[in-house]
Amino acid sequence: MNMDADSKSEAVTGDFGEVVRVEASSSTPSVLIVCEHASNRIPQHLQSLGVTDDVAHSHVAWDPGALGVAQALLSRLPGVLVAGGVSRLVYDCNRPPEAASAVPEKSEIYQIPGNTGLSAKARGDRVAKVYDPFSETVSHQIATHAASLTAMVTVHSFTPVFHGEARSVELGVLHGKDDLLALDMLAKQPAPAPYTIRLNEPYSASDGVAHTLDKHGVANGLPNVMLEIRNDLIRQAAEQDAMAAFLAPWIDAALSDLTVAKGVS
């Protein structure tokens, strides 16, 4: 990743190892990039949660390629990136603590033995050690850079085949309670687009995926959008970089529109 003179990175580390990392490409970032499912790391004391290596390396455990795209975006936009440091099987940082899927007993077709019959104390520990520091870090970045931030973009990837069904969408543009930026991006999509782009696919807010958008974007009046990229398109670093090269000017164009609409010069 390219780091300019303003660059910095910091991390929150505790019993669960590094649970969240912050990287910046500007000291006055305009875009907050969030990558909740950046890592498939399962802290050693959780003994792989009882899943096989195959599962621990699959989309069930993280969003393959998403961090690479997020970092490549960061190098192209004046921004700050908040990235999760543990597998979503340990705690899914895009889910509130009250959601059963925050610490899933089953993900797609896989049982997660280490999450089954968890005591309230053990579950509370996951919230306190993973979700709270992640969420607080996002809040802290928004508060710190309130003067320069114009939007939050969350970066995810999804599996091409889910429950045995092939997905034709390649790039999903999703919104939560505020659809301003998502609709603006759809309106401003490059034509002809090199990818099959759809609104609120393969998921939408009704699947519970808008937690970060609503909690941190909507609540702070920060325009926000969630990008879901089919993971077979971003397996290699060069593909992640190409995806970011496509996304960055598109996001930039959508944001200039918002800035004009708000009358900010």
Ligand SMILES: [Zn+2]
């Ligand atoms: Zn994700």
